[in-house]
Amino acid sequence: MAYVDGFVVAVPKGRVDEYREFSRKAGEVWKEYGARSYVETVADDVPYGELTSFPRAVQAKDDETVVFSWITYDSREHRDQVNEQVMADPRIKSGMDEAPFDGKRMIYGGFSTLLEM
Numbered sequence: 001m002a003y004v005d006g007f008v009v010a011v012p013k014g015r016v017d018e019y020r021e022f023s024r025k026a027g028e029v030w031k032e033y034g035a036r037s038y039v040e041t042v043a044d045d046v047p048y049g050e051l052t053s054f055p056r057a058v059q060a061k062d063d064e065t066v067v068f069s070w071i072t073y074d075s076r077e078h079r080d081q082v083n084e085q086v087m088a089d090p091r092i093k094s095g096m097d098e099a100p101f102d103g104k105r106m107i108y109g110g111f112s113t114l115l116e117m
Contacts (some may be wrong), residue, residue, distance in 0.1 A: 001079065001112075001113035001116050002036060002072045002116065003071075003072070003073045003074070003075050003076045003079045003110065003112060003113065004070050004071070004073075004110070004111045004113065005070060005071045005074050005079060005083075005108065005109070005110050005113070006026075006068075006069070006070045006108065006109060006110075007067075007068070007069040007106060007107070007109060008054060008058055008066060008067070008068050008069075008106070008107040008108075009016050009058060009066070009067050009069075009072070009101045009102075009103075009105065009106045010055075010059065010060040010061070010064040010065070010066060010067075010101060010102065010105055011064060011065055011066075011067050011100060011101045011108065012063055012064050012101075013064060013065050013098040014063070014117070015062055015101075016042060016065065018100040019040075019067065019100045020065060021039070022098070022099060022100055023038075023040045023069070023074075023100065025091065026038075026092065029086055029089055029091055029092055030071055030086055033082045033085040033086050033089075034078065034081070034082045035071050035072065035082055036072040036073055036074065036082060037070075037071065037072045038050045038069075038071050039069060039070050039071075040067060040069045041067065041068050041069065042065055042066075042067050043055075043065050043066040043067070043068070046066050048107075054066045058105045058106070058107060059105050059114070062083040063104060067101070069095060069112065076110065076112065087107055104112075104115060
């Protein structure tokens with residue numbers, strides 16, 4: 001079963017198109033190095049929860065929306081190998097300085113697949 005890296009970020013609403021282009025370029029690099037898939041989604045039905053929610057998790061402001069993303073790999077080992085190459089790639093190193101989101105509020109992590117149907 002696949003291994004998944006998941007990400008949640010707050011993106012200024014006025015910069016979603018810029019984020020899409022930023023992500024397209026990053027996705028091409030991940031795919032080039034062997035990621036199975038690279039998916040970016042933007043909030044459409046994401047209520048602000050009383051205690052927890054996607055907006056609360058990334059401290060989204062009124063002028064921001066939430067983006068939920070994931071990258072899939074063959075295994076944890078495959079992910080580690082791909083990410084090592086991606087992080088060494090100059091396209092990624094230089095692009096992070098221009099990221100259209102606040103990386104300090106990004107939530108991310110790696111997940112082993114529990115169930116896949």
